[in-house]
Amino acid sequence: MLLAFFLLFLLQFTTAEVQSFAVSGSVLTFSPGWQSTSSEAAGPFSFTNTLGLALTINLPLSTTSISYVGLKTTGGSIYGVCLDCTTSTFNLQEFSGRDATLLSNSDAVPTTIFSLDVNPDEEHVLQISNIADGAESELTFVSLILEKGGSSTTVGDPLVTAISSTSITSSSSTSTVASSTTSTSTTVSSTTSSITATSSSIPSASATAAPASASSNTSAKSSLIAIITILTLIAVLSPLVGLFFYLRNRPRNPASFEDLTTIQDTSTMKQAALGELSTPTSAGPLATAGRKKPPTRLLDPTPYPPFVVPRDAPILPVRRLESG
Numbered sequence: 001m002l003l004a005f006f007l008l009f010l011l012q013f014t015t016a017e018v019q020s021f022a023v024s025g026s027v028l029t030f031s032p033g034w035q036s037t038s039s040e041a042a043g044p045f046s047f048t049n050t051l052g053l054a055l056t057i058n059l060p061l062s063t064t065s066i067s068y069v070g071l072k073t074t075g076g077s078i079y080g081v082c083l084d085c086t087t088s089t090f091n092l093q094e095f096s097g098r099d100a101t102l103l104s105n106s107d108a109v110p111t112t113i114f115s116l117d118v119n120p121d122e123e124h125v126l127q128i129s130n131i132a133d134g135a136e137s138e139l140t141f142v143s144l145i146l147e148k149g150g151s152s153t154t155v156g157d158p159l160v161t162a163i164s165s166t167s168i169t170s171s172s173s174t175s176t177v178a179s180s181t182t183s184t185s186t187t188v189s190s191t192t193s194s195i196t197a198t199s200s201s202i203p204s205a206s207a208t209a210a211p212a213s214a215s216s217n218t219s220a221k222s223s224l225i226a227i228i229t230i231l232t233l234i235a236v237l238s239p240l241v242g243l244f245f246y247l248r249n250r251p252r253n254p255a256s257f258e259d260l261t262t263i264q265d266t267s268t269m270k271q272a273a274l275g276e277l278s279t280p281t282s283a284g285p286l287a288t289a290g291r292k293k294p295p296t297r298l299l300d301p302t303p304y305p306p307f308v309v310p311r312d313a314p315i316l317p318v319r320r321l322e323s324g
Helices: 002-017 158-164 205-249 266-278
Strands: 020-023 026-030 035-039 043-048 052-059 065-071 078-083 092-096 110-117 124-131 139-141 143-148 151-156 166-171 181-189 194-203
Touching (some): 078 110, 092 110
Antiparallel strands (some): 020 026, 035 043, 043 139, 052 124, 065 110, 065 139, 065 143, 078 092, 078 124, 143 151, 166 181
16 A cells, blocks of 8 residues: 555656656657556556647757657557648658557557658657547557667656666564654666655555544534534523413413402492482471472483484473472
């Protein structure tokens, strides 16, 4: 696991930092979009599916010819090669990288895609573009062979060369199982260049997992405390709210049955009033003269027929003349 992590880190580091690779005056400049991989038949190689300019090669003096080595593919693959192209001079040559007899891309082996002869008395710039072959096109790169005055030099992709020739020596402490860092010394060497990464400190899995575990435990405790607090507030406030509505809706001063005043019947009250009127409190002048007092008659409240008497008319008493 640690070795795979370190190789991934080295791959990202070299991809971000190594943009060109110079050998004996020649420079390979890879455009963005290239990726490195390997197969059992071909070993490590690079490939790109990005259309457009893919690779620029600056050829030094005394170069007589070049050979581009890549892998054939089962799908679309067209290499657009332009030597010393300018705005006024454009001599594009197309080379196909498709092999109809190939059953699978994993069975492809390194082969020469194209070869060119150049003038050794001049410096040249070779541009290789990925041209669409139908819906897509894929270019591969293994190495570039330069011929110089009867001798040849092989130039490879620096990223592929670094990964294929990497020797890794890692030393870790055996006394502590969960160590926080591992000191790793890595030397990447080839026939033409060397890439050295020394004393790279890589955090171990246990060290990186500890903060994440502590953070998850803290968040779980916070959630549990919040839930307990909410339940406690509900348990405390519910009786108070119920008591509030009970006191609000109950009668203010309810009267008991004993406190209610019994109202007498209307007929009883009328008889009592008539009795007070008919019973004289003292003897009058008629009784003194030996005459009887005529029976008391209640006043007629309606001496007029209905709907005849005005509303403001007074109630007139009706007196009965007595003879004798």
